[in-house]
Amino acid sequence: MKRKAVKMAAIVLAAVMMTACGSSASPTGKAEETAATAEEKTEEAAEAAEEATEGVAEGLEEAAEEVIGGEEDVTEEAEVEEDDLDEEDEENYETGDASLDLPRNEDNIGDKELLVVSFGTSFNDSRRMTIGAIEAALEEAFPDYSVRRAFTSQIIIDHVKSRDGVTIDNVTEALDRAVNNGVKTLVVQPTHLMNGFEYTDLISEISQYADAFEHIEIGEPLLTTDADFAAVEDAIVAATAEYDDGETAICFMGHGTEAASNGIYAQMQAVMDADELANYYVGTVEASPSVEDVLAAVKEGSYRKVVLRPLMVVAGDHANNDMAGDEEDSWKSIFEGAGYDVTCVVEGLGQIEAIQDIYVEHAAAAIARAEA
Numbered sequence: 001m002k003r004k005a006v007k008m009a010a011i012v013l014a015a016v017m018m019t020a021c022g023s024s025a026s027p028t029g030k031a032e033e034t035a036a037t038a039e040e041k042t043e044e045a046a047e048a049a050e051e052a053t054e055g056v057a058e059g060l061e062e063a064a065e066e067v068i069g070g071e072e073d074v075t076e077e078a079e080v081e082e083d084d085l086d087e088e089d090e091e092n093y094e095t096g097d098a099s100l101d102l103p104r105n106e107d108n109i110g111d112k113e114l115l116v117v118s119f120g121t122s123f124n125d126s127r128r129m130t131i132g133a134i135e136a137a138l139e140e141a142f143p144d145y146s147v148r149r150a151f152t153s154q155i156i157i158d159h160v161k162s163r164d165g166v167t168i169d170n171v172t173e174a175l176d177r178a179v180n181n182g183v184k185t186l187v188v189q190p191t192h193l194m195n196g197f198e199y200t201d202l203i204s205e206i207s208q209y210a211d212a213f214e215h216i217e218i219g220e221p222l223l224t225t226d227a228d229f230a231a232v233e234d235a236i237v238a239a240t241a242e243y244d245d246g247e248t249a250i251c252f253m254g255h256g257t258e259a260a261s262n263g264i265y266a267q268m269q270a271v272m273d274a275d276e277l278a279n280y281y282v283g284t285v286e287a288s289p290s291v292e293d294v295l296a297a298v299k300e301g302s303y304r305k306v307v308l309r310p311l312m313v314v315a316g317d318h319a320n321n322d323m324a325g326d327e328e329d330s331w332k333s334i335f336e337g338a339g340y341d342v343t344c345v346v347e348g349l350g351q352i353e354a355i356q357d358i359y360v361e362h363a364a365a366a367i368a369r370a371e372a
Contacts, residue, residue: 095122095123095124095126096124096125096126097124097125098124098163098164098165098166099166100124100125101127101132101166102128102132102149103149103166103169104116104135104147104148104149105167105168105174107177107180107181108146108181109183110146110181110183111183111184112144112145112146112183112184112187113145113147113148113178113185113186113187114145114148114187114188114363114367115147115148115149115150115174115175115178115187115188115189116135116147116148116149116150116190117150117171117188117189117190117202118150118151118152118191118313118314119151119152119191119192120151120153120156120157120168121314121316122156122160122163122316123317123320124164126315126348127314129347129351130313130314130315130348130349130350131149131191131313131350133350133356134313134350134356134359135149137359137360138189141360141363141364142363142364142367145187145367148169148174148178149169149174150168150169150173150174150175151169151171152170152171152198152201152202154170157169157170171202171205171206172205175209175212178213179213183213184213184215185214185215185216186209186215186216186217186370187216187217187218187219187363187366188202188206188216188217188218188219189218189219189359189362189366190202190218190219190221191221191222191359192221193223193254193349194222194223194261194264195223195224195261196257196259196260196261197259197261203218206218215370215371216370217366217367218366219359219363220362220366221362222313222349222355222358222359222362223264224362228358229271230271231354231358232349232355232358233268233271233275233277234354235349235352235354235355235358236311236349236352237280238354239347239352239354240345243305243307243343244279246279247302247303247304247305248303248304248306248307249279249281249303249305249307249340250279250280250281250306250307251280251282251294251298251308251309251331251335252281252282252283252309252311253285253310253311253319253322253323253331254282254283254310254311254312255285256285256287256288257286257287258286258287265282265284265288265289265311266289268282269281269289278301279301281294281297281298283331285322291331291334295334295335298340303340305340305343306340306342306343307343307344307345308323308324308331308332308335308342308343308344308345309345309347310323310346310348310349311349312348312349313348314348314350315346315347316348319346323344323346324346332344
C-alpha cells in the first residue's frame with residue numbers, strides 16, 4: 001500500500017506543478033496555501049471558504065457557474081458562495097423539481113465505484129440536466145461500476161438539504177461511504193472545467209485515502225489537453241450552429257479567476273481564432289476578458305445580433321442573472337444597450353452530449369490505469 005501512497009503523492013506534486021505552470025480547475029482540500037490565497041482576496045472570502053468545506057481551499061471553480069453552483073477557482077468560489085448566502089435569504093425563483101434528480105448517495109456499491117465529483121449547483125433542473133446527464137452517460141459507458149455523486153461545495157449541499165430535503169454527499173462523506181461499503185477499485189471523475197486549485201485540493205483529499213482501496217485513480221478535468229480544447233470547440237460550435245448566420249456574434253461567458261487557470265479562456269479563444277471562427281467570442285464574469293472586452297471585440301464586426309451562452313458545466317445564477325438577467329449590468333442588458341438584438345441560451349455545457357463524451361473518455365483513461 002506504500003506504493004499507492006507514493007503514487008498519489010507524485011500525482012499531487014504533478015498537479016501542483018501543472019497549476020503553477022498555468023493549467024487550471026476548482027472546495028475540498030486542506031491546503032493552508034489555498035486558505036491564505038482566499039484570505040488575501042478578502043476576509044469574507046476566507047470565511048466563505050471555511051464554511052464551504054472543512055479547512056478547504058481555494059478553488060471554488062465550479063462555483064463559477066452559479067450562485068450556488070459552478071466551476072472556477074478558489075478566490076472565486078469564496079465570492080460565489082458569499083453571494084449564495086445572500087441568495088439563500090432572498091431566493092424567490094423557481095429552480096425546478098428536486099425529486100427528479102438522482103442524488104446517487106446510496107450504499108450497496110460493490111467492488112468498483114466511479115465517483116463523480118462536482119462543485120455543485122442548487123438549480124435543480126440544471127443539476128439534473130448537466131451533472132446528472134454526465135453521471136448517466138458515465139453509468140451507461142461503465143456498467144461494471146457503481147456511479148456515485150459528491151459535491152465540493154458544502155454551502156450548496158446544505159442549501160439543497162434545507163430547501164428541498166435532498167441529501168448530497170460531500171467528498172469526505174462519499175469516500176467514507178466507499179470505504180464502509182468495501183469498495184476495492186475507486187475511480188474519481190471530476191466535472192471541473194480546468195486543472196486548477198480545486199482540482200489540486202481534490203487530489204490532496206483523495207490521497208489521504210490511498211491505503212483504503214486496492215486501486216484508486218482520478219480522471220482529468222474537461223479542458224486538459226489540446227485535444228480537449230479542440231473537442232470542446234467542436235461541441236460548442238455544433239451546439240450554436242443554428243445562430244451562425246453571418247450577422248450574429250456568438251459569445252460564451254465563463255466565470256473567470258485571478259489565478260493562472262484563467263488562461264484557459266484565452267486559450268479557447270485562440271483555438272477558435274486559429275480555426276477562423278471570427279464570430280465566436282469568449283469572456284468571463286469575474287476576470288479577463290471582461291464583458292467590456294468582448295463588447296469591444298464584437299463592435300469591430302458588422303453584427304446585428306448577439307447570442308449569449310455560458311461556458312460553464314451548469315447553468316445557475318451566473319447564467320440566469322449575470323448573463324441573461326434584466327439588471328443593467330448583465331451581459332444581456334449591456335449588449336442590448338449597445339444596440340444588438342440579444343438571444344440568451346441558458347444551458348450548461350453538461351447538457352451537450354459531445355461534452356459528456358469527453359468526460360467519458362477521461363474516465364475511461366482513469367479506469368484503464370486503475371485496472372492495469
